[in-house]
Amino acid sequence: MTDEFAVEMQDVVKRFTTPEGGILAAVNHVTMQIRDGEFFSLLGPSGCGKTTSLRMIAGFELPTEGKILIHGKDVSQIAPFQRPVNTVFQQYALFPHMTVEQNIGFGLEMKGVSKVERSARVSEALEMVRLPGMEMRKPKQLSGGQQQRIALARALVNKPEVLLLDEPLGALDLKLRKEMQLELKSLQREVGITFIYVTHDQEEALTMSDRIAVMSKGVALQVDKPEAIYERPATKFVADFIGETNFLDGVVRGQTGSTVEVDLPGTGTVYIESSRTFANGQQTTVAVRPEKMTLNREISGGNSLTGRVEEVIYIGTDTHYGVRFAGSHKARVREQNVTQGQKALASIGDEAIVSFTRTSPRLLTE
Amino acid sequence: MTQKPNSLFVRISALLVYVFLYAPIIGLMLFSFNASRTNIFFGGFITQFGPLQMEGSTVVQSPCGPFHWFCELNKNAEVRQAAENTLTIAFVASISATIIGTFAAIALQRYNFRLKAFSQLALYIPIVIPEIVMGIGILVLFSQIFTILSGLTGARFSMGLPTVIVSHIAFCIPFVTLVVQARLQGFDKSYEEAAMDLGANELTTFWRVTFPMILPGVLSGALLAFTLSLDDFVITFFTTGPGSTTLPIYVYGLLRRIITPQVNALSTIWILIVFTAVLLLQWTENRKA
Ligand SMILES: Nc1ncnc2c1ncn2[C@@H]1O[C@H](COP(=O)(O)OP(=O)(O)OP(=O)(O)O)[C@@H](O)[C@H]1O
Ligand SMILES: [Mg+2]
Numbered sequence: 001m002t003d004e005f006a007v008e009m010q011d012v013v014k015r016f017t018t019p020e021g022g023i024l025a026a027v028n029h030v031t032m033q034i035r036d037g038e039f040f041s042l043l044g045p046s047g048c049g050k051t052t053s054l055r056m057i058a059g060f061e062l063p064t065e066g067k068i069l070i071h072g073k074d075v076s077q078i079a080p081f082q083r084p085v086n087t088v089f090q091q092y093a094l095f096p097h098m099t100v101e102q103n104i105g106f107g108l109e110m111k112g113v114s115k116v117e118r119s120a121r122v123s124e125a126l127e128m129v130r131l132p133g134m135e136m137r138k139p140k141q142l143s144g145g146q147q148q149r150i151a152l153a154r155a156l157v158n159k160p161e162v163l164l165l166d167e168p169l170g171a172l173d174l175k176l177r178k179e180m181q182l183e184l185k186s187l188q189r190e191v192g193i194t195f196i197y198v199t200h201d202q203e204e205a206l207t208m209s210d211r212i213a214v215m216s217k218g219v220a221l222q223v224d225k226p227e228a229i230y231e232r233p234a235t236k237f238v239a240d241f242i243g244e245t246n247f248l249d250g251v252v253r254g255q256t257g258s259t260v261e262v263d264l265p266g267t268g269t270v271y272i273e274s275s276r277t278f279a280n281g282q283q284t285t286v287a288v289r290p291e292k293m294t295l296n297r298e299i300s301g302g303n304s305l306t307g308r309v310e311e312v313i314y315i316g317t318d319t320h321y322g323v324r325f326a327g328s329h330k331a332r333v334r335e336q337n338v339t340q341g342q343k344a345l346a347s348i349g350d351e352a353i354v355s356f357t358r359t360s361p362r363l364l365t366e
Numbered sequence: 367m368t369q370k371p372n373s374l375f376v377r378i379s380a381l382l383v384y385v386f387l388y389a390p391i392i393g394l395m396l397f398s399f400n401a402s403r404t405n406i407f408f409g410g411f412i413t414q415f416g417p418l419q420m421e422g423s424t425v426v427q428s429p430c431g432p433f434h435w436f437c438e439l440n441k442n443a444e445v446r447q448a449a450e451n452t453l454t455i456a457f458v459a460s461i462s463a464t465i466i467g468t469f470a471a472i473a474l475q476r477y478n479f480r481l482k483a484f485s486q487l488a489l490y491i492p493i494v495i496p497e498i499v500m501g502i503g504i505l506v507l508f509s510q511i512f513t514i515l516s517g518l519t520g521a522r523f524s525m526g527l528p529t530v531i532v533s534h535i536a537f538c539i540p541f542v543t544l545v546v547q548a549r550l551q552g553f554d555k556s557y558e559e560a561a562m563d564l565g566a567n568e569l570t571t572f573w574r575v576t577f578p579m580i581l582p583g584v585l586s587g588a589l590l591a592f593t594l595s596l597d598d599f600v601i602t603f604f605t606t607g608p609g610s611t612t613l614p615i616y617v618y619g620l621l622r623r624i625i626t627p628q629v630n631a632l633s634t635i636w637i638l639i640v641f642t643a644v645l646l647l648q649w650t651e652n653r654k655a
Pocket of ligand 1: 016025045
């Protein structure tokens, strides 16, 4: 049954005619399923089509091709006011000529909820976003953070099947942002409504989401849990966009079972565990996170490469070492500063051995 | 950046500008209290109340005291008819032009259609071409239409209040549209999207969200149209007929005969009305911010 999904995008394409006369596929054959009750994030760099995807789910844009289903019902062509979803806009879009009460009550009024019930539910919603008693204020008389909460209350009071949020914390300062992240997450757990959350901040997506879709140039590259996205990125783009990654380009020289032998020209040979099958001579990239590499501490049964330290950066909890290998490969190694007054493991110009296990890298081909 | 005008030259120029602007107006208003009926020299104020007494061409005593000429004006049936016409035309024309002009502005803002750029440009033309050309054009148009209608129905048609109103609506529309467009320029579409997202259909969204938000622009458009219609002379001159004389046309007629302080009294009232309208306009403009 498809009903377990709150939202399904089936091979959705959205093309725009640009003012220059060209045609741009802002969303290009995207298929994804968003489960009921999950906190789902759309993550990607600016212009990758996150907002466009969200607007198609809300109904502000109609897909050029493909279908959008909400709880199994095809809504691709119906108007926004007939969809069981609500949106929290990036600039909040609170109606400036209405009070907070009128703003929050607007959706209920449209549904024909009586005035008495409306005012009860508005107070309840204000309670929920921890702004009780603000009914009579105008949006102008609220701080940015408060406006943000009112926008949230205005959407949630309607008990939508899906709540869409387009970078709702984008306009807040860092500290408030962090607070609101946690608050939003716990609020979502409390109300149990499916959240679809657009952000270009990878840290925000990792902390808040049950699952993340990483988008680039209108394509959903990977849809998975935060740990999986971080530990097992599917493409170089994902590995690079989420966290930091060392890329070592090489050629496959052989495979025995799950162990792949990769030659890094000029630098050395490494053995990597992979569930995929590679052909001899195939180009591949060994992707390793800096914290999964060690400096001058060889790992038994692991890989070791010798290079020269070019850079030592002390950043408090960690020290980062930039190492250059013989064959134009470079890597950044992150070592935790565990003990007090720990000495640097190497200085600039030293020869050093960089090691990592056979299981920590990913072999990426695209 | 605003600086204090510290140069003497700037101060004197500013003073001269205001003198040139306001001296005639103040003089004109002063003469509406003139005791002399010749209106060429100022014969002092009429200070005494009582039955009308004249000494030569000077009013010594009047039932209305200093407001003698205003009372005379009030007795003048022609003036009252002209004032009524003027206000009727201004109200009907400004309200109609505001409705049409507002929707035109919304259409130009929101939709992409063929000839959009041309439609925008066409709005400016009536504003920039000489009013007399507009007047003649409208006159020719009406006579053509009347000739055709007479041919079809056998009835006779002539210029009158309806033709003046129609032409005033026509020349007010571009002004309203431009003012409302300026207001719409800063209007974020996401307010409308938010309303629709919350379950309001297009019509409800317009009345509950869009319209209240652009209302200050619509009001200033309406007031602008009202003042433009109120003191229009040229176009009215070409489209007016028997019984539809407006105040500007009436005053023009008076000037060709005799000038009594009645004209000044009329002008004073008029200035006060326009002044109030301009103040209201300013007030709505300020509320936009
Ligand atoms: N109405 C439109 N007409 C033409 N092109 C559009 C339109 N809306 C979006 N685009 C284009 O589609 C692409 C995707 O836009 P979108 O707003 O979805 O990006 P985004 O991922 O939300 O980016 P950001 O993080 O900057 O908000 C962009 O290249 C944008 O210029
Ligand atoms: Mg966006």
